[in-house]
Amino acid sequence: MKFSSSGYLVREGLKNIWSNRMMSLASVIVLVSCLIITGAAILLSVNVTNLISNIGDDNQINVYLDYDLSDIDSIKLGSQIKKVKNVDECDYYSKDEAIKEYEDKLGDVYPFMQGDDNPLVNAYKVRLKDLSEYKSTIAEIKNIKGVASVSDRGDIARTLTKLNYFVAIVGFWVVLVLGIVTLFIISNTIKMTMYSRRFEISIMKSVGATNAFVRIPFIIEAMTIGLIAGIISSVVLISIYNPIRETAGHTINLIGSSTIPLDDLWFRIVMGLSGAGILIGALGGFISITRYLRKEGGEILGW
Amino acid sequence: MIHLKNISKIYSNGTEALKNITLDIEPGEFVFIVGPSGAGKSTFLKLLIHEEKATFGRIRVNGYDLMKIKNRKVPYLRRTMGIVFQDFRLIEKMNVFDNIAFAMRAIGTPERAIRKRVSFVISAVGLTGKEKSRPSELSGGEQQRVSLARALVNNPEIIIADEPTGNIDPKMSFEIMKRLVDINKKGTTVIVVTHEHELVKEFGGRIIIINGGEIQRDERIPAKIHEQENEDENEGSGDNS
Secondary structure (H helix, E strand, O other): OOHHHHHHHHHHHHHHHHHOHHHHHHHHHHHHHHHHHHHHHHHHHHHHHHHHHHHHHOOEEEEEEOOOOOHHHHHHHHHHHHHOOOEEEEEEEOHHHHHHHHHHHHHHHHHHHOOOOOOOOOEEEEEEOOHHHHHHHHHHHHOOOOEEEEOOHHHHHHHHHHHHHHHHHHHHHHHHHHHHHHHHHHHHHHHHHHHHOHHHHHHHHHOOOOHHHHHHHHHHHHHHHHHHHHHHHHHHHHHHHHHHHHHHHHHOHHHHHHOOOHHHOHHHHHHHHHHHHHHHHHHHHHHHHHHHHHOHHHOOOOO | OEEEEEEEEEOOOOOEEEEEEEEEEOOOOEEEEEOOOOOOHHHHHHHHOOOOOOOEEEEEEOOEEOOOOOHHHHHHHHOOEEEEOOOOOOOOOOOHHHHHHHHHHOOOOOHHHHHHHHHHHHHHOOOOOOOOOOHHHOOHHHHHHHHHHHHHOOOOOEEEEEOOOOOOOHHHHHHHHHHHHHHHHOOOEEEEEEOOHHHHHHHOEEEEEEEOOEEEEEEEEOOHHHHHHHHHHHHHHHHHO
16 A cells, blocks of 8 residues: 555545444444443452552451450550560551541431440450561460451451452453444444445456455544544543542542542543444454455456 | 466365466456356465465466465555455545545555645546535535546556456446546556446457356457447548548
């Protein structure tokens, strides 16, 4: 292919989209849905991974004491916790402080919830030296008399890991199925264009156009459809990312601080989705035009 | 230029379209391929443009061995030919200029060269002033002239015309044939497939009659039109004298 032809081939590809606009629109819609679902699954997975890693990095655990344990006994118990080998810091967190914190958080609702007694327990916020000894340290603290329970954030990490795995598996199958559907739709769009232009293809072949030359406008058409879909789905995901992030942050405190800000992601979202759209488009276009040229596309006189 | 030796074509359904054909067509010849429907004429053309491959034998066209030619070389073989179709095969959404230019664009010719060459070919087939017309605005004869211009525009060594007069009236048929003869006089080999015997007798030349997949006759007959033209010229010179 000569460089001088590139402008002509690109123009032809773009013209194809317009002359076959209904099918092009259908392809864009299907591809946008596919890319939004794919993008959402990836964003969810990336955020959950980030969350898990944050939890892993956060080596703080809460040690809750027995409800009946007096304030003085509770303070004394701190020295026993500090004796545990892997404990770095150990801060007392009284039930009065805890209830005050709830009061601040709940605001006007709090007075309606108040009973006669504080239902919370005294606790310690404990930081560990070495996370690899997480389990044995927790077991040791649990053995101390007066300790009721220990908040095991490893459980949350494990749950999130399971969730991440689930998202990855479900996401993979959803993306695979939608990818095949999209490929099918795009290749059918290109097939429709080819059908409407079969006359031109036969003339091109009769005057000695190479297969590459015949193919390029159709592949450009499919890639443009993919690019348009990529951009639309990026815009949709970018515009819904922050509201969803904020809502999730309000709902679960833990999430708010661990999600990745949009500033760090938007460029990757645009590039990733546009690239995926172009790639799917190119593949769908290439498959259908190659198959066509191998069969009917070779006919000139017998057309 | 075109050499066929013991060529046979058997289709996958068992139909033997051509049987042991041997013939040579030399540069600058004007050849009629004549025969009834199903005689094997179309198969013969399909072999020349490599739309089909012969089952047996040897076939060389414009230096290409068509029994061994690689797929990627076929477009270059076809660039040495121009094809005129019975149904014109013009693209309705394109005007006359673009229909002709399309053949050049399809092989990657630069726009400047296209503008120059297309204008020249349009005037050569007598369509000056019709550049912006759509095919549907033209008569059958004019449409076939556009098709002829498109076949000529890439300067081929061979023009293959498949029933070029099949869809036009006798007067226009005569004009198209005259143009093909003119093209031939400038050195281009012309192969015309037709079943119109009258037209063949009128223009004469080398006539290959194919029937049942075999060459029945391969002969040269004089053109009536030339005799008529000579008579007219003689009469004209007589008047002058």
